[in-house]
Amino acid sequence: MSEDFSALMNAHIDEEITNDNPKVLIDNEDNKYLSNPEEGLILCASLISNSEQIDSHTKRKSEIKRIIEHDFLTHAEQDDNTTGAKTYADLLKWQSKLAEAISFPQLEKSYTVAVGGSFSAGKTRFLTTVLGCPSLLPTDTTPTTSIPTYLFKGKENSIKALNFYGKKTPTDEEALKAICHSFNKRYGVTFSHLLQMIAVERQEFSYSKLIFLDTPGYSKADNIGDSTKNTDENIARTHLRSADYLIWLVDQQNGTVPKPDIDFIQSLGLQHPVLIVISKADKRPENLIREVIATAKVDLERAEINYLDVIAYSAKNAQEISATGQRLNDFLNEINQGKTGSTLLWELEQIFKKYDHHYDSKHQMLGLTHKIINELIFDESISQENRKHLADINQKTKTQLTNLTNVTPPNDISIKIVGYENT
Numbered sequence: 159m160s161e162d163f164s165a166l167m168n169a170h171i172d173e174e175i176t177n178d179n180p181k182v183l184i185d186n187e188d189n190k191y192l193s194n195p196e197e198g199l200i201l202c203a204s205l206i207s208n209s210e211q212i213d214s215h216t217k218r219k220s221e222i223k224r225i226i227e228h229d230f231l232t233h234a235e236q237d238d239n240t241t242g243a244k245t246y247a248d249l250l251k252w253q254s255k256l257a258e259a260i261s262f263p264q265l266e267k268s269y270t271v272a273v274g275g276s277f278s279a280g281k282t283r284f285l286t287t288v289l290g291c292p293s294l295l296p297t298d299t300t301p302t303t304s305i306p307t308y309l310f311k312g313k314e315n316s317i318k319a320l321n322f323y324g325k326k327t328p329t330d331e332e333a334l335k336a337i338c339h340s341f342n343k344r345y346g347v348t349f350s351h352l353l354q355m356i357a358v359e360r361q362e363f364s365y366s367k368l369i370f371l372d373t374p375g376y377s378k379a380d381n382i383g384d385s386t387k388n389t390d391e392n393i394a395r396t397h398l399r400s401a402d403y404l405i406w407l408v409d410q411q412n413g414t415v416p417k418p419d420i421d422f423i424q425s426l427g428l429q430h431p432v433l434i435v436i437s438k439a440d441k442r443p444e445n446l447i448r449e450v451i452a453t454a455k456v457d458l459e460r461a462e463i464n465y466l467d468v469i470a471y472s473a474k475n476a477q478e479i480s481a482t483g484q485r486l487n488d489f490l491n492e493i494n495q496g497k498t499g500s501t502l503l504w505e506l507e508q509i510f511k512k513y514d515h516h517y518d519s520k521h522q523m524l525g526l527t528h529k530i531i532n533e534l535i536f537d538e539s540i541s542q543e544n545r546k547h548l549a550d551i552n553q554k555t556k557t558q559l560t561n562l563t564n565v566t567p568p569n570d571i572s573i574k575i576v577g578y579e580n581t
């Protein structure tokens with residue numbers, strides 16, 4: 159057996175946590191969820207539990223799930239609409255967006271600004287500093303934020319962890335440190351497969367009409383492998399794609415925006431130009447930081463990235479280095495407008511419009527064939543035998559046209575999802 163294969167087969171032994179495993183012993187951090195195992199257990203139990211009550215929202219969500227997974231799939235299977243698979247994938251994405259909007263209604267009222275970058279680029283510290291609460295979230299030199307964290311100004315000070323069953327658990331800063339960091343350090347467990355998001359609401363945050371999103375570093379070493387898994391890279395990509403605006407952080411030690419970052423940004427297909435921030439600017443003299451900014455601009459232009467600007471920022475000193483020294487603030491004030499309304503209905507309409515397009519063009523094509531054959535049948539130069547063939551073909555075309563009109567119109571499915579006709 160080759161060395162590599164043997165290592166692979168014994169991977170579970172390497173990872174096993176025993177009393178001798180230093181992973182268990184290294185962390186003596188003063189966190190009540192670690193020092194008091196019962197508190198830790200209560201927190202874990204509540205994070206993993208299913209929603210206790212089936213409220214009207216939960217019922218409606220499962221109804222929509224049934225319509226998409228049963229009604230739509232049955233319809234698509236009986237039909238030859240080649241866009242069925244794509245439409246189904248789009249509907250599933252839409253469904254999870256809807257679930258997020260139901261659990262977290264603020265998302266539909268405000269624009270989201272996501273902060274992305276490689277692991278330990280300084281995303282969390284940057285965001286909490288810009289929002290005026292520097293020590294709110296855990297930051298560290300080891301990977302920390304595996305769960306997308308939404309931060310927004312609101313009427314109360316609260317932290318809620320939302321699991322994949324839709325259950326919200328009110329938590330505190332200490333619990334957040336345990337979830338994002340200490341449990342991992344002590345026991346080697348992460349919660350990213352259980353928690354879909356953490357929502358942090360604070361009265362004192364700046365920018366009342368924006369929702370900020372702190373994402374996991376996309377480039378953690380343990381992400382390499384199965385691209386279908388819910389790795390930090392996939393979590394980051396999904397959330398960064400759905401955000402309205404993106405701020406991308408690059409640690410100043412890179413000297414420019416590294417190629418993997420450029421590739422990742424390009425893969426997001428952004429709707430708005432990205433603001434690039436060279437982070438930890440206090441670690442280099444200002445003139446060298448300005449050189450990094452200039453190099454980054456050249457490299458971004460060469461890669462044809464649509465960027466708003468490149469600035470540098472020190473979260474340690476809460477200070478920006480740029481042409482005006484105010485670029486970040488100006489940008490955030492400019493987009494701090496609030497949304498006029500939810501776009502979910504519109505998005506659903508677009509999904510079905512593309513699906514319907516297949517029927518419209520097929521209808522047109524069959525109609526045209528029918529018309530042309532009709533004209534040919536009456537052409538005197540056509541032999542009796544050919545006329546009979548044409549009549550057969552015409553009959554088939556007619557049947558196809560009738561069948562097309564009889565297929566459950568997809569419109570019915572969209573009405574079922576929405577609960578009324580969305581015109």
Ligand SMILES: Nc1nc2c(ncn2[C@@H]2O[C@H](COP(=O)(O)OP(=O)(O)OP(=O)(O)O)[C@@H](O)[C@H]2O)c(=O)[nH]1
Pocket residue numbers: 275276277278279280281282283284296297298299300301302303304373374375376437438439440441471472473474475
């Ligand atoms: N000197 C200095 N250190 C910083 C600055 N910003 C972040 N750091 C440090 O860099 C390390 C990583 O910071 P985080 O904010 O946790 O980085 P992150 O990008 O959120 O990390 P992950 O979520 O693990 O990907 C921490 O030790 C921070 O204290 C800065 O502006 N100056």
Ligand SMILES: [Mg+2]
Pocket residue numbers: 281282283297302303372373374
């Ligand atoms: Mg972080």
